[in-house]
Structure formats: structure tokens, C-alpha cells
Amino acid sequence: xxxxxxxxxxxxxxxxxxxxxxxxxxxxxxxxxxxxxxxxxxxxxxxxxxxxxxxxxxxxxxxxxxxxxxxxxxxxxxxxxxxxxxxxxxxxxxxxxxxxxxxxxxxxxxxxxxxxxxxxxxxxxxxxxxxxxxxxxxxxxxxxxxxxxxxxxxxxxxxxxxxxxxxxxxxxxxxxxxxxxxxxxxxxxxxxxxxxxxxxxxxxxxxxxxxxxxxxxxxxxxxxxxxxxxxxxxxxxxxxxxxxxxxxxxxxxxxxxxxxxxxxxxxxxxxxxxxxxxxxxxxxxxxxxxxxxxxxxxxxxxxxxxxxxxxxxxxxxxxxxxxxxxxxxxxxxxxxxxxxxxxxxxxxxxxxxxxxxxxxxxxxxxxxxxxxxxxxxxxxxxxxxxxxxxxxxxxxxxxxxxxxxxxxxxxxxxxxxxxxxxxxxxxxxxxxxxxxxxxxxxxxxxxxxxxxxxxxxxxxx
RNA sequence: UCCGCGAUAGCUCAAUGGUAGAGCAUGCGGCUGUUAACCGCAGGGUUGCAGGUUCGAGUCCUGCUCGCGGAGCCA
Numbered sequence: 001x002x003x004x005x006x007x008x009x010x011x012x013x014x015x016x017x018x019x020x021x022x023x024x025x026x027x028x029x030x031x032x033x034x035x036x037x038x039x040x041x042x043x044x045x046x047x048x049x050x051x052x053x054x055x056x057x058x059x060x061x062x063x064x065x066x067x068x069x070x071x072x073x074x075x076x077x078x079x080x081x082x083x084x085x086x087x088x089x090x091x092x093x094x095x096x097x098x099x100x101x102x103x104x105x106x107x108x109x110x111x112x113x114x115x116x117x118x119x120x121x122x123x124x125x126x127x128x129x130x131x132x133x134x135x136x137x138x139x140x141x142x143x144x145x146x147x148x149x150x151x152x153x154x155x156x157x158x159x160x161x162x163x164x165x166x167x168x169x170x171x172x173x174x175x176x177x178x179x180x181x182x183x184x185x186x187x188x189x190x191x192x193x194x195x196x197x198x199x200x201x202x203x204x205x206x207x208x209x210x211x212x213x214x215x216x217x218x219x220x221x222x223x224x225x226x227x228x229x230x231x232x233x234x235x236x237x238x239x240x241x242x243x244x245x246x247x248x249x250x251x252x253x254x255x256x257x258x259x260x261x262x263x264x265x266x267x268x269x270x271x272x273x274x275x276x277x278x279x280x281x282x283x284x285x286x287x288x289x290x291x292x293x294x295x296x297x298x299x300x301x302x303x304x305x306x307x308x309x310x311x312x313x314x315x316x317x318x319x320x321x322x323x324x325x326x327x328x329x330x331x332x333x334x335x336x337x338x339x340x341x342x343x344x345x346x347x348x349x350x351x352x353x354x355x356x357x358x359x360x361x362x363x364x365x366x367x368x369x370x371x372x373x374x375x376x377x378x379x380x381x382x383x384x385x386x387x388x389x390x391x392x393x394x395x396x397x398x399x400x401x402x403x404x405x406x407x408x409x410x411x412x413x414x415x416x417x418x419x420x421x422x423x424x425x426x427x428x429x430x431x432x433x434x435x436x437x438x439x440x441x442x443x444x445x446x447x448x449x450x451x452x453x454x455x456x457x458x459x460x461x
Numbered sequence: 462u463c464c465g466c467g468a469u470a471g472c473u474c475a476a477u478g479g480u481a482g483a484g485c486a487u488g489c490g491g492c493u494g495u496u497a498a499c500c501g502c503a504g505g506g507u508u509g510c511a512g513g514u515u516c517g518a519g520u521c522c523u524g525c526u527c528g529c530g531g532a533g534c535c536a
Contacts, residue, residue: 075496096486112496131471135486137485137497138485240535241462432535434536
């Protein structure tokens with residue numbers, strides 16, 4: 001975009017330390033580069049904006065256009081006789097999503113979308129867009145998903161993805177500020193981590209098959225033994241042929257793992273993190289949540305302590321609500337909803353029957369039928385957003401568990417080493433990013449919470 | 462894998478078994494404060510595919526394809 005001979009750029013390269021960015025702009029005004037979100041700093045000044053046509057309206061001798069530049073919306077106005085003839089005519093050539101520049105003096109204007117307006121003194125068309133498929137009217141979800149690469153330009157998607165960004169940022173903040181090490185787990189793995197889910201398989205040179213990871217947890221445990229406290233943050237893959245609104249085949253998960261933590265420490269960590277994430281979203285992304293029409297009353301409740309109930313107590317709640325639930329089963333989607341409806345904030349359900357949980361979870365010393373596991377159920381029917389446990393740290397117990405689950409011991413030798421060389425109690429959990437964002441935004445489907453969702457029947461765009 | 466629903470103009474949707482239509486989008490014209498602007502005119506269709514019933518099928522029947530929602534499974 002910038003010419004290498006742009007005087008502003010040259011100054012920037014020569015004395016970057018001494019000349020603040022904006023003072024460089026003021027010298028070459030009105031050609032200064034400004035983003036719409038910063039217009040409040042430029043009221044009364046001439047600026048040049050670059051972006052795309054969001055919408056336009058015309059009325060004989062007056063023209064309105066709305067530009068978006070990725071940071072916001074601003075309205076440009078042109079009146080016949082006042083605006084340059086050429087700009088007035090160029091307006092008519094602009095189609096939705098055409099790229100262009102406009103220059104003019106910024107003013108506050110209540111009637112304008114975004115609150116600011118510009119009397120257009122100059123307009124430069126960069127490219128006249130072909131007929132844009134996403135019109136300002138309603139569209140079906142499938143049509144929009146086929147055009148996801150364009151749909152990302154709309155205000156609703158901006159709001160959701162900005163909340164997603166904030167969620168990820170606050171998670172990193174949380175762990176980084178507590179001295180956790182970010183440990184990146186591999187995507188290609190030699191075998192199942194949990195032994196239950198269906199995995200995506202791919203050929204791996206002469207070494208046979210590799211599988212896309214379904215969890216970085218086992219590697220996180222190695223990290224915890226090396227660094228004390230770590231978090232794994234990356235994409236995970238599940239090949240289940242599931243087609244519900246709570247499922248993606250590719251999703252992001254953050255998985256902290258802490259040496260010397262027991263189940264209670266684990267729950268303390270989970271609720272502290274959850275509080276931080278939700279309160280940060282409320283603090284920094286309220287305009288976006290308003291755009292989405294989110295009622296934030298329930299979110300404001302997300303403060304410590306979160307209620308903790310045992311699996312047995314959850315089963316009691318189900319029975320009291322007339323649900324014929326059999327002890328020993330895992331909670332289904334509707335079961336989770338019924339349990340979570342009893343509380344005004346996320347609820348932690350701990351000590352599940354070991355038979356429905358993964359092989360690596362430690363048994364409850366008080367009751368060998370129970371695993372020291374915890375799930376966090378989000379309110380309002382959003383279901384499980386966190387699953388975690390204290391891990392089995394005893395070599396012999398873990399060996400027995402691997403045999404019971406018919407897992408190939410050879411593939412887990414490295415994992416067993418963690419129990420051979422200075423094993424200690426440790427615990428961790430995984431938080432699903434998309435489910436968390438979906439809950440915070442109040443969406444009815446996970447697919448809008450990730451830029452390019454991967455689902456059983458969708459691999460494009 | 463199972464259960465339910467759906468597929469009509471570029472998009473969103475109408476149409477008792479009887480001439481396939483509206484709004485938006487597109488093109489042209491009008492309008493000096495619009496807010497998914499508005500008003501007028503115009504172009505735009507192998508009704509998902511293949512059979513069948515019928516004088517006549519977008520509509521009824523059979524099969525198929527694709528999609529959506531739910532169950533199971535899961536974050």
C-alpha cells in the first residue's frame with residue numbers, strides 16, 4: 001500500500017526513536033493514516049481513511065456512505081454543491097465492499113452509525129467490488145458458512161471474534177502472570193491420549209500412522225514434572241461423527257497441569273481462571289456483548305467460590321427432578337442442563353464413577369469406584385466447558401489401568417517414565433475455548449466462535 | 462449409526478392437485494439528513510436428482526443426493 005517514497009515513511013525509518021508516530025502524521029496532514037476506532041482523537045481535523053463500503057444511501061442531492069476499516073464504522077456525507085463533483089460521481093460507482101479512501105474533516109454526529117461522521121472532501125476508489133453475495137438482508141446459516149471468508153466482515157462476527165480474542169488473551173494473562181510455562185504439545189501423536197475418542201489418522205512417512213492430537217494433556221504432565229506448572233494451548237481434533245451444536249472436529253483447548261496439586265487445588269485453579277476470563281470479557285468487551293444482545297446478568301455472577309457438588313449429589317438432583325438416571329452413567333446433555341439450572345453460576349461436579357472417565361485419572365482413596373475428576377458445567381444449558389482430574393501418580397496402578405483399557409503399553413512407556421522418576425501428585429484440566437466463547441456470547445451454536453469451523457460436513461472454506 | 466425436519470429467482474421465503482409470486486440484491490429513473498432509507502420501472506426460474514400416480518404435480522407416492530436439528534460420543 002505505502003509507496004517506499006512516502007515522506008512519512010522515510011521519516012519513520014530514519015528517526016523512529018525520536019519522532020512519535022502521530023506527530024509524523026500531523027506534518028503531512030490531511031494524508032495521515034487513521035483508523036476509525038481512533039477518530040475520537042481527530043475531531044475537527046482532516047484525515048484520510050481507508051476501508052471498504054459497508055452500505056450506502058442516496059437522496060437526490062445528498063449521499064451517505066458507511067465505511068468499515070476493520071476497527072469500526074464511520075459515515076461519510078456528500079452534498080451536491082459542497083462536495084467535489086468527482087467524489088459525488090464516484091459515489092455512484094461504489095458497490096458494497098468496494099475498497100476506497102476518503103478524506104475529510106471528522107465531526108461527532110449522533111445520527112451516524114459509530115457516532116462520527118466525515119464531510120467527504122476527497123474520495124478515491126481502489127477497487128469496485130463484484131456483486132457482493134452477503135446483502136444487508138437475512139441469509140441462511142449454510143449460505144453464510146459457504147462464504148465464511150466474507151461473513152467475517154460483518155459486525156456480528158466481529159463482535160464474536162473480538163470476544164474470542166479477549167478470552168484467549170485473558171487466559172494467557174492468567175497463566176503467564178502466575179509463572180506458568182507455555183508448553184506446546186505436538187499435533188501429530190503416535191496413539192490415543194485418552195483411548196476413547198475417535199482419532200483422525202494420517203500417514204507418517206515410514207513410521208506408519210500418526211494421529212491428530214485429541215489432547216495435549218499427557219505432554220502437559222511431562223511439562224509439569226519438568227517445570228512445575230505449565231499450560232498447553234493449541235488445537236485439538238476429534239473425529240466423532242457428531243453433528244450437534246456443541247461440536248467441532250477441530251477446536252482449541254487450554255490445558256494447565258500443576259505438579260503437587262490435588263483435586264481441590266485443581267478446582268481452586270479452575271474457578272479462579274474462570275472468574276478472570278469472564279470478568280475480563282465483561283470489562284473489555286461489553287460493547288461487543290451488547291451487539292450480540294447478550295444478557296450479562298448471569299455472567300456477572302461468575303465469581304469465586306463456585307458451587308462444588310459430587311457426582312452423587314448431581315444424581316440426587318436429577319432424581320428430584322424426575323429424571324430416571326442410573327448411577328454409573330456419564331451425564332448427558334440434558335442431564336447437565338438440569339443440574340446446572342440449580343445454580344446461578346458455573347457448577348463443579350466432582351468424583352465421577354471411574355468407569356466413565358479416562359484411564360489416567362486417580363481413584364478416590366475413600367472410594368475406589370470413583371475417579372478424582374471434575375467437570376465444570378456452564379449455566380444456561382451450555383454444558384461442560386472444563387474437564388479435569390488429579391492424575392494417577394502410582395506406577396503399578398497406572399500399569400493396571402492401561403491393561404484394563406486394552407491400551408498398547410509400549411506407546412505409553414514414556415508416560416510411565418513420569419511415574420518411574422520422581423512421581424508426585426499432580427492435577428490439571430482442559431477448558432474448551434469455543435464452548436466458553438459460545439457461552440459468554442450467548443450463541444446457540446459453536447460454529448460462529450471460530451473463524452473457520454471444521455465440522456463433520458464442512459471442510460471449506 | 463439411529464430418529465425427526467427440510468431443499469422453489471443471486472438471497473430470504475410464499476403458492477387448496479389447476480397461469481410459479483413477493484421483499485431484498487442487480488440495472489435504469491426520482492428524492493437535500495439517510496439509519497436493513499424510501500418511491501417507480503425492468504431483467505431474473507429445468508421448483509435438489511430419477512422414476513411413478515393423474516386430464517393436469519412445486520404440491521401426492523417411491524428411491525437417491527445434499528443439508529439442518531437431536532440422540533449416542535465429547536471440550
